[in-house]
Amino acid sequence: MTSIDTVIVDDEPKAPTILKNKIERLCPELNIVATCQNAKKAMVFLDTAMPEISGFDLLENIESPIFKSFLLRLLMIMP
Structure with a gap:
């Protein structure tokens, strides 16, 4: 499992x-x-190049525009 x-x-x-x-x-x-x-003080780091689903793919499946905006900004500053 x-x-x-x-x-x-x-x-x-x-x-x-x-x-x-x-x-x-x-x-x-x-x-x-x-x-x-x-939740406003929580931090989430997403890998943009995972084998099954990327951080960007995950963002597309999140319905909250505030959370999505936060994560997108975070992904953009990561190398």
């Missing part, structure tokens, strides 16, 4: 821990790699 790296973002102080415990119990294929309480 392939694991899926997962990030939990929730503004409630106890929610990430509660959700992490439920996910670990109910969805063993998900690997919680980080939790965060403030």
